[in-house]
Amino acid sequence: MSTAGKVIKCKAAVMWEANKPFSIEEIEVAPPKAHEVRIKIVATGICRSDDHVITGGLVMPFPIILGHEAAGIVESVGQGVTSIKPGDKVIPLFVPQCGECNSCLNTKSNLCSKNDIGSSAGVMPDGTTRFTCKGKAIHHFIGTSTFTEYTVVHESAVAKIDSAAPLEKVCLIGCGFSTGYGAAVQTAKVEPGSTCAIFGLGGVGLSVVMGCKAAGASRIIAVDINSDKFAKAKELGATDCVNPKDFKKPVHEVLIEMTGHGVDYSFEVIGCTETMTAALACCQYNYGVSVIVGVPPAAQKITFDPMLLFTGRTWKGSVFGGWKSKDSVPKLVADYMKKKFVLEPLITHTLPFTKINEGFDLLRTGKSIRSVLVL
């Protein structure tokens, strides 16, 4: 029986306020308006950025449906939607691609102005929400909201993918994998034979390791204060693993000594201002490139000696791996299908959706890399 055009009642994990557990609720999901798409979510990953909203590190309005890394099947489309149809396998895009704005028109950029990352409005582009629960309007999260059986996104924020793709794996292409892999191959454009250092070996950091390896780096130094993370980093291509706690001297000095003069490329994949500065300082002082990938807590500033930059270093940031989302996500899925890269090592836990709080506990205690929730 078709649900098209009707409100759908379904299960969702609602975050009613900060620093609380998720509440599994029955919610109502309105049908998609013009240029919108309603998606049945099949699998969704747990990402540290979702947790930052809960703890206040990333400021968003409550109550909210979190989750932004997912894959699903289109249930229905609103008026005027031509690029997608019911039954299509899709990945929602927290960085959209409208194709018309300044960023979309520039070949080098990918931060479409229709994103809701900076504005944190928590609504659809028309200013309203499609979710209600117990009579209250529930906010969207950066144009996605995937901790729910059904979600509604704008057409510019969803990409059609290969119908053979296993959704419980490729959901990671919606955020973690693409963000890290792209930081290396797309933003930094790591060159063959070069040396790389990666600070932070979570799902995104390990994806950076994969990207550096795919790009042909000769030395990939993985840095984390949790030595449990090293085995997987080595499996994915790290040549050296360094725990800053094992050294008296600052870690950037350790890295400069290890390489003689600093690395060609460094990546900060944690979101901590001290490691951002260490990552900058550990790259070669004149031609080194340092990329910030991790989301820093709101209102915290980085303080550093400007001479670090003056000598010639390049410091850049990267959102979603620098990829233009709607163009790139289908290609990344196709590459996965051709086995150009693997996702399985990143998925340490697969849980039913109702165990979402357990999934977040695993993240917070450093026991998981990516937990995928299956709906």
Add this chain to the structure above:
Amino acid sequence: MSTAGKVIKCKAAVMWEANKPFSIEEIEVAPPKAHEVRIKIVATGICRSDDHVITGGLVMPFPIILGHEAAGIVESVGQGVTSIKPGDKVIPLFVPQCGECNSCLNTKSNLCSKNDIGSSAGVMPDGTTRFTCKGKAIHHFIGTSTFTEYTVVHESAVAKIDSAAPLEKVCLIGCGFSTGYGAAVQTAKVKPGSTCAIFGLGGVGLSVVMGCKAAGASRIIAIDINKDKFAKAKELGATDCISPHDFKKPIQEVLTEMTGHGVDYSFEAIGHVDTLTAALASCNMNTGVCVMVGVPPSGSVISIDPMLLLSGRTWKGTLLGGWKMRDCIATLVSSYLEKKFNSDVLISHTLPIAKVNEGFELLRAGKSIRCVLLF
């Protein structure tokens, strides 16, 4: 009568200690050792970086012979020097190019490890000085020291130029012109049709304006709190000139409004922590490139919101325009002779070396752009 192999007694402007005027003294200049070159300086420009040493903003040992932007004629060469001979017209290079170190071997970099900018040792590569005055050893300045009739530099720190070059004009290619012009065309690689903002309209800032214009920028916004600087900026290609003092709101907001979404390239050619941050924030949040050109004072720190970088901006430093100087300086001088650029416009004053203190006063009072001292 040949002076080769002998000590030369000559005139020099000695800086005996910080925050004092220059003292015109008779000094002794030892002959060049192996792989060294003794040069008769013909013309030398006054650069803000020389002044930073006097005021302590750039820490160097005293007593010292300053000056690093000059042109002259080779008087004699030490053993083993093959690339240069007596009578050659040359420009000394405060960033050398040994050809062997990590930076020299990397195609993208230019900060040869033999530089004395960071180490501030104030001596020749063999650890000794060639200058004495009143029985005291006098320090060298970043491998050059050009406020003197004769100087000695290492072979890696001097380049031969076209014998037809007018030395009192091309001396600026030894620092100010190349630093600014290169920041635009070599470091930032400004693209045709793009928008640029330049903070600071001294000799280096104006050279950035020239570089942006040569690169085909469609909009060149020149920023300075001293409106006397605007006329020359417009003459050299600035399309808009603004003073932050004319606005209540922060200058980066003004620039973002003027351009709709921030400039493609911004340059800070002053060396102030506040304008360094404003320049970063003025460039487009996802595709913008900000280049730090001005030398920040010793011991300064900058604090920035990491979101400025995370959204995708690129921030980089540059020294001597990013050029490998021994390779490039002869070409730059030839380009000057072919009138591909007009660096003469930067020379606002020409004075005899005996008036060096007057030259520095003009700089400090904001009355000069480049003052060239003649011997």
